[in-house]
Amino acid sequence: MRALADVTGETLRSWRESKGWDVPRMARELRKAARDTGEDVAAHHGLVKMIPQWERGGRAPRERYRLLYLKVFEDMAGGMAAGADLVMRLAEIRSHAASLPAPDEIRTLEAAALAKPRKTMTPAEIRARAAEAIIHLREVAAKIAELSALLGDDAVGEAES
Amino acid sequence: MSTRDDEIRRVVAELDAHMAAVEASVAALKALLADDEAPGQEDPS
Numbered sequence: 001m002r003a004l005a006d007v008t009g010e011t012l013r014s015w016r017e018s019k020g021w022d023v024p025r026m027a028r029e030l031r032k033a034a035r036d037t038g039e040d041v042a043a044h045h046g047l048v049k050m051i052p053q054w055e056r057g058g059r060a061p062r063e064r065y066r067l068l069y070l071k072v073f074e075d076m077a078g079g080m081a082a083g084a085d086l087v088m089r090l091a092e093i094r095s096h097a098a099s100l101p102a103p104d105e106i107r108t109l110e111a112a113a114l115a116k117p118r119k120t121m122t123p124a125e126i127r128a129r130a131a132e133a134i135i136h137l138r139e140v141a142a143k144i145a146e147l148s149a150l151l152g153d154d155a156v157g158e159a160e161s
Numbered sequence: 162m163s164t165r166d167d168e169i170r171r172v173v174a175e176l177d178a179h180m181a182a183v184e185a186s187v188a189a190l191k192a193l194l195a196d197d198e199a200p201g202q203e204d205p206s
Contacts, residue, residue, distance in 0.1 A: 093173060096180055100180060100183050100184070100187075101183075109191065110190065126190065129186045130186070133183050133187055136183045137183050140180055143175050143176040143179060147169065150165065150168055150172065
């Protein structure tokens, strides 16, 4: 629903055209969706006037019409919602990756842990742990670069120097 | 979902796994250092 609030008039037009519908057909589809749920909507000729206005962006459709669009174009709107989820997920990743320690910080932790004998971990294990963290950190940077390439922009941002 | 979306989700899943691995190793190192401080705080002698 939130995704649909962000839909532009241009998107509404592209959804309609992707179905090969003209404006009168779009009006009929909206009225049909309204009938299915017992809702009261504008008459056919009123919708035929409003749809081009919505598509040009001159007016935004009211909530009930947005909901009808959602019903008519459920498959496409569902894809948009999934896209919005992905954008949020990428923002989380960006934040999460930025919070990871830098390799220098891991080396500092390693040195501090090696500074005194341990019962629970041998020096070799400590070194292995630190090396493992740094290897995974490099993988994080590589995957973020891969993600940026997939997105074709710098939406994910830089995670590691 | 397109192939590109599937690919993005795959990379995201791998990223999650690598970030979790970094955090697990760092947590283990930090736990060692925390062990250094805890006995001193608890031992009154």
